Amino acid sequence: MESPLLFLITLLCFLQSLLVASHNLSKSSTICKTTPDPKYCKTVFPHSQGNVQQYGRFSIRKSLSQSRKFIRTVDKYLKRNAHASPPAVTRALQDCRFLAGLTMDYLLTSFETVNETSTFKTLSFPKADDVQTLLSAALTNEQTCLEGLTTAASSSATWTVRNGVALPLVNDTKLFSVSLALFTKGWVPKKKKRAGYPWAHPSSGTSTHTKPFRLFRNGALPLKMTERTKAVYESLSRRKLTDGAGDGDDGSMVLISDIVTVIQDGTGNFTNITAAVGAAPNNTDGSGGFFLIYVTAGIYEEYVSIAKNKRYVMMIGDGINQTVVTGNRSVVDGWTTFNSATFAVTAPNFVAVNITFQNTAGPEKHQAVALRSGADFSIFYSCSFEAYQDTLYTHYLRQLYRECDVYGTVDFIFGNAAVVFQNCNLYPRKPMPNQFNAITAQGRSDPNQNTGTSIQNCTIRPADDLVLSNYTVETYLGRPWKNYSRTVIMESYIDGFVEPVGWREWNGDFALSTLYYAEYNNTGPGSNTTNRVTWPGYHVINSTDAANFTVTGLFLEDDWIWKTGVPYTSGTNLTAYDVVQKYKLPRGILPEGVIDYDLNPKTGFFKVYLNNTCRFPIEVYKVKYQPIVSGFIKNGRVSRLKGVSVKVLYFWLSIGEVTSDGQELELSVGAASEEFSAHQFARSPQCGCGFYCRELKFSS
Ligand SMILES: *[C@@H]1O[C@H](CO)[C@@H](O)[C@H](O)[C@H]1NC(C)=O
Ligand SMILES: *[C@@H]1O[C@H](CO)[C@@H](O)[C@H](O)[C@H]1NC(C)=O
Ligand SMILES: *[C@@H]1O[C@H](CO)[C@@H](O)[C@H](O)[C@H]1NC(C)=O
Ligand SMILES: *[C@@H]1O[C@H](CO)[C@@H](O)[C@H](O)[C@H]1NC(C)=O
Ligand SMILES: *[C@@H]1O[C@H](CO)[C@@H](O)[C@H](O)[C@H]1NC(C)=O
Ligand SMILES: *[C@@H]1O[C@H](CO)[C@@H](O)[C@H](O)[C@H]1NC(C)=O
Ligand SMILES: *[C@@H]1O[C@H](CO)[C@@H](O)[C@H](O)[C@H]1NC(C)=O
Ligand SMILES: *[C@@H]1O[C@H](CO)[C@@H](O)[C@H](O)[C@H]1NC(C)=O
Ligand SMILES: *[C@@H]1O[C@H](CO)[C@@H](O)[C@H](O)[C@H]1NC(C)=O
Ligand SMILES: *[C@@H]1O[C@H](CO)[C@@H](O)[C@H](O)[C@H]1NC(C)=O
Ligand SMILES: *[C@@H]1O[C@H](CO)[C@@H](O)[C@H](O)[C@H]1NC(C)=O
Ligand SMILES: *[C@@H]1O[C@H](CO)[C@@H](O)[C@H](O)[C@H]1NC(C)=O
Numbered sequence: 260m261e262s263p264l265l266f267l268i269t270l271l272c273f274l275q276s277l278l279v280a281s282h283n284l285s286k287s288s289t290i291c292k293t294t295p296d297p298k299y300c301k302t303v304f305p306h307s308q309g310n311v312q313q314y315g316r317f318s319i320r321k322s323l324s325q326s327r328k329f330i331r332t333v334d335k336y337l338k339r340n341a342h343a344s345p346p347a348v349t350r351a352l353q354d355c356r357f358l359a360g361l362t363m364d365y366l367l368t369s370f371e372t373v374n375e376t377s378t379f380k381t382l383s384f385p386k387a388d389d390v391q392t393l394l395s396a397a398l399t400n401e402q403t404c405l406e407g408l409t410t411a412a413s414s415s416a417t418w419t420v421r422n423g424v425a426l427p428l429v430n431d432t433k434l435f436s437v438s439l440a441l442f443t444k445g446w447v448p449k450k451k452k453r454a455g456y457p458w459a460h461p462s463s464g465t466s467t468h469t470k471p472f473r474l475f476r477n478g479a480l481p482l483k484m485t486e487r488t489k490a491v492y493e494s495l496s497r498r499k500l501t502d503g504a505g506d507g508d509d510g511s512m513v514l515i516s517d518i519v520t521v522i523q524d525g526t527g528n529f530t531n532i533t534a535a536v537g538a539a540p541n542n543t544d545g546s547g548g549f550f551l552i553y554v555t556a557g558i559y560e561e562y563v564s565i566a567k568n569k570r571y572v573m574m575i576g577d578g579i580n581q582t583v584v585t586g587n588r589s590v591v592d593g594w595t596t597f598n599s600a601t602f603a604v605t606a607p608n609f610v611a612v613n614i615t616f617q618n619t620a621g622p623e624k625h626q627a628v629a630l631r632s633g634a635d636f637s638i639f640y641s642c643s644f645e646a647y648q649d650t651l652y653t654h655y656l657r658q659l660y661r662e663c664d665v666y667g668t669v670d671f672i673f674g675n676a677a678v679v680f681q682n683c684n685l686y687p688r689k690p691m692p693n694q695f696n697a698i699t700a701q702g703r704s705d706p707n708q709n710t711g712t713s714i715q716n717c718t719i720r721p722a723d724d725l726v727l728s729n730y731t732v733e734t735y736l737g738r739p740w741k742n743y744s745r746t747v748i749m750e751s752y753i754d755g756f757v758e759p760v761g762w763r764e765w766n767g768d769f770a771l772s773t774l775y776y777a778e779y780n781n782t783g784p785g786s787n788t789t790n791r792v793t794w795p796g797y798h799v800i801n802s803t804d805a806a807n808f809t810v811t812g813l814f815l816e817d818d819w820i821w822k823t824g825v826p827y828t829s830g831t832n833l834t835a836y837d838v839v840q841k842y843k844l845p846r847g848i849l850p851e852g853v854i855d856y857d858l859n860p861k862t863g864f865f866k867v868y869l870n871n872t873c874r875f876p877i878e879v880y881k882v883k884y885q886p887i888v889s890g891f892i893k894n895g896r897v898s899r900l901k902g903v904s905v906k907v908l909y910f911w912l913s914i915g916e917v918t919s920d921g922q923e924l925e926l927s928v929g930a931a932s933e934e935f936s937a938h939q940f941a942r943s944p945q946c947g948c949g950f951y952c953r954e955l956k957f958s959s
Pocket of ligand 3: 477478479480496498575577578612613641
C-alpha cells in the first residue's frame, strides 16, 4: 500500500513532466542567455524552437563534427610541416593531434549518452556527472593545444600554423563551452550532490555506506592473486600478502589478473617500464582484476606514456626513492609543457604505488613536468613527484593522490582535473632568484566545468633547499591560471613560511572575482586567515561548503577508489560528536540492534550499546571479521574502541568505529542533513536492513 506522501510525490512528478513537455520550448536566444557567451551561442543554432535538451544534443553533435574537421586540419599540417617547421612546432602539433583524438572519444561518448535520452528522457546522476566530466575535459584539450601552439609558434615563420590551426580552435572552444553549458542545464540536477537519494544511486553491488573503512598506510594494499602471481610478488617485495581480511567476494580484496616484473639486471620479464606497459592487455574492463607491473628498485631513465587502451594497470614500485622514473625535458629545451612530462598516463583506472617520478631539468629550464595524468579514475598512492616549475600536471578528469610527496617551485600542482590530495606532503623548494613559489595554479576556464583542486589533511612545509636558501622566497598557496580557477585547502597544516596574504594574482585583477579559493579548518602558523587576500572569489568556508570538495563531494561516486584498495577519507574529518551535534541526530533513529550511545564531547569518541540480535551492519562483520570483532562486542556493548571517524555521504552519516587492533567496524547511524527530513527515512530501502522503519520515533 503506497503511503499518501508517496502518492503525492508521484502525482507531483507526473504534473511536472507535463509541464516540461508543454512549456520548455524556447527560442535559441532564450536558451543562449544561460551560456557563458550568448552572442556566440546564437550563431550555433538555426532559427527554430526546441527545449534545452534538443539544443544540447544539436550542439554536442556539432562539436563532434567540428572536432573531426580539426583532426583533418592538423593531419594536413603535420604532413606538410614535418620537416619544414622547428621541432617545437611539430611537437605542439603532435600534442594537438593526440589531444584531438581523445576529444573525439569524449564527445562521441557524450553524444551517445545524450542521444539515448531522446528515448529514455533522463540520465542517472552518475552518468550525468560522467558526461559533464568528459565535456569539461574536451574543453580543456582545446586550451592545452592552443597554448602549446601559441608558445611554440610565436615567430613569424610559423604564422601559417597559427592561422591554420589555432584560429579555428577559438570558435571550437566556444562551441564546446556551449555544449557543456547546455548539457549542464539540461541534464545535471542543480543540487545534485545534496538532493540525491541513496536509493536513486545505482550501486554496483556494494552500497557506499556498508563498506568498511580501510586502515592501510604507506602504500600497503589488500591484494588477491593466484598462487603463481603471489609467489612472484612475494619473492620480489619480500612481503607476505596479508591473509584473513576477507575472501574478496565482497570486494574487500583487490583482484590481480596477472603480474609482470621489471628488473634492470635482466632477471625479470622486462628491463624497462615502457616494454612492460606494452605487455598489458588492451581495453580490459577490469572485471578480471588489475594487471600488475612490479617495477623493482632502480633509476629508470625513460619517458613513459601509458596510452588510453592500457586500462586497469597497477604499477607498484619498491618505494619512494627506491623505484625512480626520471627525465629532464623542459620548455626551454623545446618541448611543450604538455610533452615535457617524464611519465604521462591517459589510460583510465591507472594506479601507481611506491614510486618516485622526477623531472631534473632544474628551475632555470622553467616548465618541466615530472608527471602528467589525464587518466580518469587515476590514483597515486605513496608516490613522490619531484621537479621545479610545473611538477605535477593534473590535466583533467578524476584523480586521487594519497600519502604522496610533491616537490616544486612555480605552479607546481597545476591543471584542470577534479582532484583530491589526501594526507600528502607538499614541499615548496628553492626557485630561481626573483621567482616566487605558487603551490597550485588551477586551470578551470569555464563556470560549468566540474573540476577543482582539493587539498585535504595535507602538510605544507618548505623543502630543505628552501630552508637553507640565501635569498628570500615568497610562497603562495596558489594563483589563478584561468578565469574560474578553483582550489580548496582544508584540514591541512600550513607552515609559517607561506605569505600571510595566502594567494597571489596571476596578472592584475584577472580572475579575482570569478575564481573560487577557499580555506577550511587548517592549522599551523601559516593558516591564520586574518590577513588573507580580500578578493571577491576568496572565502573562509564552513564544513557544509567544505563537504563539496571532499571525495564524495567532488566525485559524486567513490566506488572507483574503493575497488583499488587504496585507503581514503570520503568526507571531512569530523568526530562523531561534531556530527551528532551538528545534525542533531534524533536518538530515535538508530541502526537496528543499537540500543543507545554515549558521546564524549572532549574526545569525540562514542560508545554504542547493542542488543544481541544486531543484524545490520554488524552481521556483515560477524561473518567476515568474527575473530576480531567478537572480542569487542560483549553483553551488547561495543567497547575498547580506539578511534572514531565519520563519513558524510550525501545526507547519510555513517559513523565508523575503528577497533584497537586495526580492524574495522562501521555502524551506519543514519542521520539527516538539513535537506532530508527524518520522515523520509520511511522511504529508504535500508528499511529492515539497518533501520527501524515502522517504529521510527522522533525526538525532535
Ligand atoms: C541516436 O539515436 C538514434 C535513435 O534514437 C539512433 O538511430 C542513432 O544511431 C543514434 N546515434 C548515435 C551516434 O548513437
Ligand atoms: C567564428 O565564428 C564566427 C561567428 O559564427 C564567424 O563569424 C567567424 O568567421 C568564425 N571564425 C573562424 C575562424 O571560423
Ligand atoms: C609499498 O611500500 C611499503 C613500505 O615498504 C610497503 O609496506 C607496502 O606493502 C608497499 N605496497 C605494495 C602494494 O607493495
Ligand atoms: C614473466 O616471467 C615469468 C618468470 O620468468 C614467466 O613465468 C611469465 O610467463 C613471464 N610473463 C610474461 C608476460 O612474459
Ligand atoms: C626496453 O626494453 C625493450 C626490450 O624488453 C627494448 O627493446 C627497448 O629498447 C627498451 N627501451 C628502452 C628505452 O631502453
Ligand atoms: C594492443 O594493441 C596493439 C595495437 O594497438 C598491438 O600492437 C598489441 O599487440 C596489443 N597488445 C596486446 C597485449 O594485445
Ligand atoms: C627521498 O629522498 C629525498 C632526497 O634525498 C629526501 O629528502 C626524502 O625525504 C626522501 N623521501 C622518502 C620518503 O624517503
Ligand atoms: C591526517 O594526516 C595525518 C598525517 O599528517 C595522519 O596521521 C592522520 O591520520 C590523517 N587523518 C586522517 C583522517 O586521515
Ligand atoms: C647563495 O648560494 C648559492 C649556492 O646555493 C651560491 O652559489 C651563491 O653564491 C650564494 N649567494 C650569496 C649572495 O651568498
Ligand atoms: C577544526 O579542527 C579541529 C581539530 O583540529 C576541531 O577541534 C574543530 O572542531 C574543527 N572545526 C570545525 C568547524 O570543524
Ligand atoms: C591571526 O593574526 C591576527 C593578526 O596578525 C592576530 O591578531 C590573531 O591573534 C591571529 N590568530 C591566531 C589564531 O593566531
Ligand atoms: C555555510 O556557509 C554557507 C555560505 O557559504 C551558508 O549558506 C550555510 O548556511 C552555512 N552552513 C552552516 C551550517 O553554517
